[in-house]
Amino acid sequence: MSAWARTKQWNTFTRIWHLFDATWQNPIDCAETIGLYLKGMYKPIYHPMSDCGDHVVVINTKKIAFPGQDWRWRAYYHHTGYAKGASYTRAWELHDKDPTLIFKKAVYSKLGNNLQRRYTMQRLHLFADEKVPEDIMKNITNQIRPIKIVPRTLDTYSQEEIKSFPKIFDYPKDYIIR
Amino acid sequence: MLLIVLPNLQEEVVALYSCSRKKYREYHRFFSPLLKQLKRRQIIAPPPINHRNTYLEWNYEAELYSFGKRLGEEFDNELLRQALMQRSYLKKLEEEQKRVGIEVSSNENVDNVCMIPKGEEILQNFTLLYLRHILPRFPEEGIQSIKDHLMSEETLSHVCFHIGASELILCEDFPVEKSTLNSTMKALIFALHESSGLERTSVFIRDFILTQIAELDINDLWNIENPIETLNTICRNEDVDLPEPRIVGDSGVNTILALYRVGLYINKKLIGLGSGESIKIAHEMAASDALRRLFGTAEHQLNIPFNLVLNPKIKSEPNLGVKDWCEKRVQERIKQTLSLNE
Amino acid sequence: MVFQTIVNYTYNKGPDQFWKTRRILKLSSHFYGRRRNCYRNAIRGVWRSLRHCTLGRQDKKRDMKELQDLRIHAGSMEHGLPRGIFKESIERCLILLNRKILADLAVWEPRTFKALTDVAKAKALEDKLEYDGMKSEDVSHFIHRGLLKKK
Numbered sequence: 001m002s003a004w005a006r007t008k009q010w011n012t013f014t015r016i017w018h019l020f021d022a023t024w025q026n027p028i029d030c031a032e033t034i035g036l037y038l039k040g041m042y043k044p045i046y047h048p049m050s051d052c053g054d055h056v057v058v059i060n061t062k063k064i065a066f067p068g069q070d071w072r073w074r075a076y077y078h079h080t081g082y083a084k085g086a087s088y089t090r091a092w093e094l095h096d097k098d099p100t101l102i103f104k105k106a107v108y109s110k111l112g113n114n115l116q117r118r119y120t121m122q123r124l125h126l127f128a129d130e131k132v133p134e135d136i137m138k139n140i141t142n143q144i145r146p147i148k149i150v151p152r153t154l155d156t157y158s159q160e161e162i163k164s165f166p167k168i169f170d171y172p173k174d175y176i177i178r
Numbered sequence: 179m180l181l182i183v184l185p186n187l188q189e190e191v192v193a194l195y196s197c198s199r200k201k202y203r204e205y206h207r208f209f210s211p212l213l214k215q216l217k218r219r220q221i222i223a224p225p226p227i228n229h230r231n232t233y234l235e236w237n238y239e240a241e242l243y244s245f246g247k248r249l250g251e252e253f254d255n256e257l258l259r260q261a262l263m264q265r266s267y268l269k270k271l272e273e274e275q276k277r278v279g280i281e282v283s284s285n286e287n288v289d290n291v292c293m294i295p296k297g298e299e300i301l302q303n304f305t306l307l308y309l310r311h312i313l314p315r316f317p318e319e320g321i322q323s324i325k326d327h328l329m330s331e332e333t334l335s336h337v338c339f340h341i342g343a344s345e346l347i348l349c350e351d352f353p354v355e356k357s358t359l360n361s362t363m364k365a366l367i368f369a370l371h372e373s374s375g376l377e378r379t380s381v382f383i384r385d386f387i388l389t390q391i392a393e394l395d396i397n398d399l400w401n402i403e404n405p406i407e408t409l410n411t412i413c414r415n416e417d418v419d420l421p422e423p424r425i426v427g428d429s430g431v432n433t434i435l436a437l438y439r440v441g442l443y444i445n446k447k448l449i450g451l452g453s454g455e456s457i458k459i460a461h462e463m464a465a466s467d468a469l470r471r472l473f474g475t476a477e478h479q480l481n482i483p484f485n486l487v488l489n490p491k492i493k494s495e496p497n498l499g500v501k502d503w504c505e506k507r508v509q510e511r512i513k514q515t516l517s518l519n520e
Numbered sequence: 521m522v523f524q525t526i527v528n529y530t531y532n533k534g535p536d537q538f539w540k541t542r543r544i545l546k547l548s549s550h551f552y553g554r555r556r557n558c559y560r561n562a563i564r565g566v567w568r569s570l571r572h573c574t575l576g577r578q579d580k581k582r583d584m585k586e587l588q589d590l591r592i593h594a595g596s597m598e599h600g601l602p603r604g605i606f607k608e609s610i611e612r613c614l615i616l617l618n619r620k621i622l623a624d625l626a627v628w629e630p631r632t633f634k635a636l637t638d639v640a641k642a643k644a645l646e647d648k649l650e651y652d653g654m655k656s657e658d659v660s661h662f663i664h665r666g667l668l669k670k671k
Binding site for chain 2: 002003004005007008010011014015016017055135136138139141142
């Protein structure tokens, strides 16, 4: 194999490092997209037998969002293996214990049950906040688009912006705002 | 014992018995032990490989005639016979004649020894002519290395074997050795030249020998030792600034699977792009990519035609060497060759 | 009954079983353990493998279809066009390339494939086949027959 052919192969099958910001994102929806990147299914050269998956660095997993009552009703099941060993943990409880675990479990379940799953998971790097080690940050060359547009919260608006916001009606003068 | 002496008998026994299956529906009980025994004997004493001329219906005259017809060429019978006659065969013949007591007649001009260098010259001239015509921008060093590949023992013996000459060659070694096939191929080319003329021979060379580079990457045949330095030399010849390397992209820099992509720019214009596991390798690859683009052998440029009919009588001028390669001179040379061919 | 000669005492064992065994053991030659060489075990394994083989012929077609669809989707999404819109559009342009050829183009001929997506984008814009990230600037360089008629 000539050097030219070797570098061509190296270029085609290189592992790309992606960054994903999980702020205000639903982990269940994100897991599907991130799974595609981890397995390399977004590349036309994909084949289940070829090793063409990428790395994904997910930041801000602490700031994920669930729709409706999911924080309360979504339960994570674990069994110790002994009798009466089953336990159910609510999503909010789990998130308190480890802010990356919900995201990890979501991706893990979306990857599908096969022998490659554990090795594919090793290419997922989760961080609860924006603090990513320097050596990992240097590898990153691409950013995955967020699934959902991040809404602006009220406290990010300045007083001027709030004042200039178009009003629909005025409160009556004797109306007391508590 | 009979079965060892006549290896073909085994096949006949099996074939006969297989035919009789239609009659008996099943194999007899004796058949599988028989086959086992045959197999065992074959392992102990494998049947010798015989030359085709030991077969009863071998007709050398007819084979010689059909050899030319198969290739679609007109060979002079005597010349073809001479081209296929190796010195070693004659020596063996002489010895045998001496042993029997027959007076040995001098047969110096019967073998192909004198034909080989002449055939080689024809082959070399036309190969160079054709290569220089289809790759006018490629440096002479590269042309020479492609020619060396085409005229190597490996290639010529491969071609000679597959046009079916190996059984026709009269030589001492059996199975026929590569060196014998190699020299015979050259002799055959000379024989064709004498019988059908130079134009016909050049078409033969084009069709059977030059086509051997069709599935190869010709850049692999010529290894440029230091592509960066070579590119710089060419830029100096062109009177332009030296190419400026820039990192175009990278990924996984801190891992062992790091990838760098380097682009080479002249006056903010991309001339070559390369990738590799380190910046140095990527830079080298970018330089060799730029060279390929200049020489017209990059993947998108290379489409070698194998159907050109060139005048073989023209003496081809060598292409430009790497050291004095520049766009102006290449254009001049292409114009010259075009006018020559007209 | 009284037999006069010894020859008549021999009893015919019938046809040779060796060949039937060979036929089965040939098919089990790649198995592991006693399934490979013991006929009694091998025959069961062979039955099973032959059944898998029959079903596998259908599965293979399905798997190839899935893989080719995925590759086409990946190839067209590189240019921001979902597979459904892409295939619908090129079909409307009467570019009748099948799934296999499209997948091969996506892998081996990315430039050709990009040209196809350009055609598809222009057609999608003209026929108002809407998708996420649809832009008219993407195909501004592309001149098609419908555009010529309008002018």
